[in-house]
Amino acid sequence: MDDRPISSTDADVLVAGLLFFDAVFADLPHAPVLGQEIWTPHFAWTPGGIANFAIAAARLGASTDVAAVIGDDELSALCRATLTREGIGTGLLRPAPGWSLPVSACIGHDGDRAIVTGGTEAPVPLPDLLPAHGGRVAALHVDETTADWVRTSGDRGLRVFADVGWDATGAWDPAVLDAIDGAYAFTPNDREAMAYTRTDDPLAAARALAERVPLSVVTLGAAGVVAVDSSTGEEVVAPPVRVRAVDATGAGDVFCAALAVASLEDRPLRERIDLAALVAAITVSRPGGASTAPRRDELAPWLAANPAAADPDRYGFVTTSLPVATAEPADRTH
Secondary structure (H helix, E strand, O other), X not given: OOOOOOOEEOOOEEEEOOEEEEEEEOOOOOOOOOOOOOOOOOEEEEEEEHHHHHHHHHHOOOOXXXXXXXXXOXXXXXXXXXXXXXXXXXXXXXXOOOOOOOEEEEEEEOOEEEEEEEOOOOOOOHHHOOOOEEOOEEEEEOOHHHHHHHHOOHHHOOEEEEEOOOXXXXXXXXXXXXXXXXXXXXXXXXXXXXXXXXXXXXXXXXXXXXXXXXXXXXXXXXHOEEEEEOOOOEEEEEOOOOXXXXXXXXXXXXXXXXXXXXXXXXXXXXXXXXXXXXXXXXXXXXXXXXXXXXXHHHHHHHXXXXXXXXXXXXXXXXXXXXXXXXXXXXXXXX
């Protein structure tokens, strides 16, 4: 890591990791069957992977930079153009001639989704993409290769929102969590959190994880969210925003993006969690993953048009004291 070029970002939010090109097929009438064809009118394409987080954060008003490898294929060009159109800085994208962006078919049915991906891993390791300086919050999938960068992030005034992902081996070795040391927040889903902490209750898992990071947030899907702030001792058990889930693609990334943007200001934990839950719920109620994430000025009208989705008292802050958006993002493409 010491040999990487010194780079920096002036954005509020830095998102780093692997980009995908997502083709989203949502709200299928039934699961795919071999030998059969299914049509759905709910289809979209969008930059995926870490782009889900970047798009959601930018639409909420945060200046956002993305650090990733980009190919020289046509789909990479489409994704870059979309990121630029969203106001996302692309100056930290690393070109990889001859490499093509992985393509994912995201197939949604019965409130969940399956993904089939074609392609290869990025030819540049993530630590070589991470800037040495700048940013206020960052989001990335962490492992032993990023441990030094995460561990020293607080010294640089950076709050890292960390993810370690699903353990396909089923081992759920707690030592994996050493990679989040120094991070500000860890946001697993309930199955991941309980597996890593050897607990059988999401709140107990969140409390155990809060011994490692200042902010532990465990998402429960349609059952809501639990969160523990170890710096204040505050705990939140938040009910879900009631929507019909049409497309769950990128829901976790969108939730974390909204949480990170809300954390740019000194907001009560409950407001930060509720804002993230609202943004994620609106997104999953539409087909297309993060390409349908709401903009800031959509939140209050959406709540007014969907009064059964949540208790109005819960979201009074959306119309009275929503976190102030940053200035319009500057051109950070170079």
